[in-house]
Amino acid sequence: MFIEVAVDAKSAADKELAKKLVEVCPVNIFATDSAGNVTVVQENLDECVLCELCVQAAPQGGVRVRKLYSGEVLER
């Protein structure tokens, strides 16, 4: 695993954002649970292409992608 994706609690419970994240991520790292909340699909994390579409789709600080090999965090 080379990255970690963190969704803050407020964004995780935002059902509209959940749909948007599922839509924008090209490698299906986001999914929704039965309540419509955002979940991170751990087994797909290695497919991340670092496109930042999830970071840009979320409000400031909502989604952060951390590169575990360098410690760099993609966020806005």
Ligand code: SF4
């Ligand atoms: S950076 Fe791109 S590929 Fe990686 S989780 Fe976000 S949307 Fe998906």
